[in-house]
Amino acid sequence: MAFPSLLILVSLVHFCVGSIFTAPEQVASKTYDFIIIGAGTAGCVIAARLSEDPSVKVLLIEAGGLDDGTAAATISIPLLAGTGVGTPIDWNYTTTSQTGLNGRQIQYPRGFVVGGSSSINGMIYSRGSSEEYDRLATVSGDSGWSWNKLQKYIFINEQHTPPWNNRSNVGEFNPRVHGKGPLLTGLTPTVFGTDRRVIQTTSDHGHKYPFNLDLNSGNGLGFGWLHTTVGNGARSTSSSAYLHPALNSRSNLDLLLNTQVTRLVSTSCSRTFKGVKAAQSATAQQYSFNATKEVILSAGTVGTPQILMLSGIGPAKQVQNVGIISTLDLPDVGANLQDQTILALQWQVNGRTLSSFLNDEAAVGAAIAQWEINRTGIAAGNTVCIFVDTICFLRLPNNSTLLKLGDPAAGSNSPHFQLAFLVSTIRLPSFANTFFPNVNQIAPTTGNWMSVSVVVQSPTSRGSINITSSSAFDHPTINPAYYTTAFDIGTAVQAIKTLLEFLSTSAWNGFILEPFPAVAALTTDASIEAYVRAFADTLKHPTSTAKISKRSDKGGVVGPDLLVKGVKGLRIVDASILPAAVAGFPQAEVYIVAERAADLIKRAWSLT
Numbered sequence: 001m002a003f004p005s006l007l008i009l010v011s012l013v014h015f016c017v018g019s020i021f022t023a024p025e026q027v028a029s030k031t032y033d034f035i036i037i038g039a040g041t042a043g044c045v046i047a048a049r050l051s052e053d054p055s056v057k058v059l060l061i062e063a064g065g066l067d068d069g070t071a072a073a074t075i076s077i078p079l080l081a082g083t084g085v086g087t088p089i090d091w092n093y094t095t096t097s098q099t100g101l102n103g104r105q106i107q108y109p110r111g112f113v114v115g116g117s118s119s120i121n122g123m124i125y126s127r128g129s130s131e132e133y134d135r136l137a138t139v140s141g142d143s144g145w146s147w148n149k150l151q152k153y154i155f156i157n158e159q160h161t162p163p164w165n166n167r168s169n170v171g172e173f174n175p176r177v178h179g180k181g182p183l184l185t186g187l188t189p190t191v192f193g194t195d196r197r198v199i200q201t202t203s204d205h206g207h208k209y210p211f212n213l214d215l216n217s218g219n220g221l222g223f224g225w226l227h228t229t230v231g232n233g234a235r236s237t238s239s240s241a242y243l244h245p246a247l248n249s250r251s252n253l254d255l256l257l258n259t260q261v262t263r264l265v266s267t268s269c270s271r272t273f274k275g276v277k278a279a280q281s282a283t284a285q286q287y288s289f290n291a292t293k294e295v296i297l298s299a300g301t302v303g304t305p306q307i308l309m310l311s312g313i314g315p316a317k318q319v320q321n322v323g324i325i326s327t328l329d330l331p332d333v334g335a336n337l338q339d340q341t342i343l344a345l346q347w348q349v350n351g352r353t354l355s356s357f358l359n360d361e362a363a364v365g366a367a368i369a370q371w372e373i374n375r376t377g378i379a380a381g382n383t384v385c386i387f388v389d390t391i392c393f394l395r396l397p398n399n400s401t402l403l404k405l406g407d408p409a410a411g412s413n414s415p416h417f418q419l420a421f422l423v424s425t426i427r428l429p430s431f432a433n434t435f436f437p438n439v440n441q442i443a444p445t446t447g448n449w450m451s452v453s454v455v456v457q458s459p460t461s462r463g464s465i466n467i468t469s470s471s472a473f474d475h476p477t478i479n480p481a482y483y484t485t486a487f488d489i490g491t492a493v494q495a496i497k498t499l500l501e502f503l504s505t506s507a508w509n510g511f512i513l514e515p516f517p518a519v520a521a522l523t524t525d526a527s528i529e530a531y532v533r534a535f536a537d538t539l540k541h542p543t544s545t546a547k548i549s550k551r552s553d554k555g556g557v558v559g560p561d562l563l564v565k566g567v568k569g570l571r572i573v574d575a576s577i578l579p580a581a582v583a584g585f586p587q588a589e590v591y592i593v594a595e596r597a598a599d600l601i602k603r604a605w606s607l608t
């Protein structure tokens with residue numbers, strides 16, 4: 001990270017330090033109705049909603065620290081989105097060697113800070129298709145998870161805001177599908193030539209490349225403007241939107257930082273898991289806490305199955321292999337891991353993009369300095385590593401032979417792949433160590449470059465998370481098993497062909513100058529496949545390691561109410577419960593699931 005201005009201690013975000021604790025002994029003698037594990041995307045929503053009832057006491061335990069100090073700049077400044085990767089607010093996981101990616105091991109970031117991954121992610125806000133939620137209802141047997149029934153939770157979660165410069169967004173989104181929630185979203189403050197050409201192509205060839213006024217309307221197919229979790233010139237996270245407002249106004253919510261939950265313990269002989277053990281390091285003293293009502297596990301797709309297995313809940317053999325007594329044989333804990341990958345193709349273009357700005361350290365430093373004054377300027381609305389203003393979600397052609405392998409999409413109006421249009425190169429020398437470290441494609445630093453990222457939205461490869469020891473402080477193994485099915489690799493190849501065809505339409509004439517070298521060689525299916533295996537990186541969207549199923553199903557980890565099957569007192573609320581990789585981007589769905597889950601918990605305990 002090369003920007004000196006980042007070394008300035010930023011104290012722009014003033015948080016009240018109400019009920020915030022940094023050592024377990026400070027809260028060890030207190031009693032709580034609910035204990036929430038992980039102050040991440042879902043955990044902060046649950047903590048804020050449950051503590052709305054003044055009669056309950058809530059403890060939220062987070063392994064990482066607060067989003068203040070130096071971390072505040074990295075987290076809050078939209079331009080710096082992505083630069084938290086590989087820093088003290090990242091867990092710094094790595095995958096196992098991926099056979100589908102020529103044996104490469106992939107750096108695997110997850111947020112290690114309040115807000116969790118919502119504090120370090122690419123800020124894209126994309127709900128996916130209505131069918132995505134209807135599938136959740138079908139697999140769980142609970143119609144309450146359907147798109148129509150979830151509308152009220154969507155509206156209390158999110159709110160559309162204008163960009164910092166008040167650029168008109170008329171005709172770029174549908175205000176009727178956005179609500180009044182604390183999570184702020186918005187569209188780009190600056191429109192570039194690439195964006196105009198994407199939209200122009202949809203008007204030139206609307207049948208083939210349809211414009212979609214709002215990809216968050218439930219109709220998640222077609223081309224449209226991309227929403228990000230940015231409002232008032234700053235990133236909106238589950239911490240800024242939910243946690244801090246709750247801490248500032250309530251005394252019944254305690255936040256315990258820098259403390260890792262090491263396992264859950266049974267508090268009665270009837271498999272009631274309301275006990276939590278936690279410590280600040282592998283060698284530090286273990287403290288125990290009991291919830292009188294429930295424990296809610298929100299440690300994410302990696303952390304949640306790890307904690308379950310450490311507690312003896314999971315595949316019995318895997319648990320016993322590291323010397324833990326199996327309490328409950330639940331084979332799907334840690335199984336069904338699904339993740340999406342990103343791959344970029346780049347072109348030098350005849351028109352301004354952000355790549356020249358981003359390669360100019362002085363200009364970037366000045367932009368950050370301006371942001372620090374009044375949260376305006378180029379740092380206030382465009383992100384460093386994603387820079388996407390327009391995006392499309394598409395299906396394979398109806399006659400594609402790949403669909404004979406079965407259609408993994410959530411329905412016939414849900415995508416198989418995504419193309420996102422970046423007004424920059426995917427990797428910049430000055431940000432080299434951040435978002436896509438495995439994508440070894442640094443384009444020349446001169447000229448203006450655009451990139452298009454290609455994502456297989458509905459992968460059929462299945463991997464797993466596994467513990468490697470009985471210590472919570474040892475990283476689990478993460479094996480997403482990328483590109484281990486014919487469908488996944490075939491879909492990536494088709495997506496790239498669709499992209500090359502899209503860019504050959506008239507709107508792009510004279511704009512696209514020269515492809516980044518490797519792109520020029522993509523002339524056959526075999527060469528495209530080789531490119532995918534050489535350059536695909538994680539999009540950082542793992543799900544499904546504690547997946548939801550019907551109460552009566554033998555498989556799955558949680559039932560429709562998100563209670564863990566076969567035990568009492570324990571619920572899971574995070575991306576691990578999702579049945580499959582999402583049709584959009586996961587954070588929107590995690591927020592929506594968390595809002596309804598909080599309501600289910602409140603109803604179960606008759607809270608207000």
Ligand SMILES: Cc1cc2nc3c(=O)[nH]c(=O)nc-3n(C[C@H](O)[C@H](O)[C@H](O)COP(=O)(O)OP(=O)(O)OC[C@H]3O[C@@H](n4cnc5c(N)ncnc54)[C@H](O)[C@@H]3O)c2cc1C
Pocket residue numbers: 037038039040041042043061062063064082085109110111112113114115116117118120121122123124125126259260261262298299300301303304307472539540541542573574575576585586587588590
């Ligand atoms: C770099 C990056 C970029 C991404 N970009 C996007 C994007 O642009 N758009 C999008 O929609 N999604 C994106 N995602 C994915 C999205 O952010 C996640 O799917 C979502 O935030 C997951 O929410 P969660 O609640 O399941 O987990 P998290 O938000 O990760 O929360 C888990 C929390 O639990 C804590 N924890 C874990 N284990 C323990 C323990 N033992 N004890 C105590 N605390 C623990 C963690 O520190 C963390 O705070 C991205 C993710 C990353 C990492």
Ligand SMILES: *[C@@H]1O[C@H](CO)[C@@H](O)[C@H](O)[C@H]1NC(C)=O
Pocket residue numbers: 086087088089090091092112
């Ligand atoms: C992640 O790695 C960076 C760089 O080595 C380090 O500074 C940081 O402390 C690590 N994060 C954690 C949670 O250990």
Ligand SMILES: *[C@@H]1O[C@H](CO)[C@@H](O)[C@H](O)[C@H]1NC(C)=O
Pocket residue numbers: 164165166
């Ligand atoms: C945008 O509009 C708001 C509300 O009307 C106003 O306060 C703000 O100064 C405007 N910002 C710019 C850059 O015009």
Ligand SMILES: *[C@@H]1O[C@H](CO)[C@@H](O)[C@H](O)[C@H]1NC(C)=O
Pocket residue numbers: 266267268275288289290
């Ligand atoms: C939690 O409950 C268990 C079982 O009832 C008990 O043994 C333990 O002492 C309790 N711990 C605390 C901190 O209350």
Ligand SMILES: *[C@@H]1O[C@H](CO)[C@@H](O)[C@H](O)[C@H]1NC(C)=O
Pocket residue numbers: 370373374376
């Ligand atoms: C923000 O600060 C910059 C730099 O001082 C200034 O040029 C700009 O006018 C300010 N904008 C607003 C809306 O206050």
Ligand SMILES: *[C@@H]1O[C@H](CO)[C@@H](O)[C@H](O)[C@H]1NC(C)=O
Pocket residue numbers: 398412
């Ligand atoms: C593909 O099939 C679906 C229904 O199966 C139909 O709605 C759609 O119009 C078809 N697309 C094309 C391009 O024919």
Ligand SMILES: *[C@@H]1O[C@H](CO)[C@@H](O)[C@H](O)[C@H]1NC(C)=O
Pocket residue numbers: 397399400401
């Ligand atoms: C699918 O249809 C298109 C256009 O109708 C055609 O060009 C292509 O060859 C067909 N593909 C297959 C696999 O049949």
Ligand SMILES: *[C@@H]1O[C@H](CO)[C@@H](O)[C@H](O)[C@H]1NC(C)=O
Pocket residue numbers: 318321322464466467468469
């Ligand atoms: C999980 O890890 C254990 C301990 O390292 C190992 O024995 C087992 O084979 C692994 N199982 C899977 C499915 O990866």
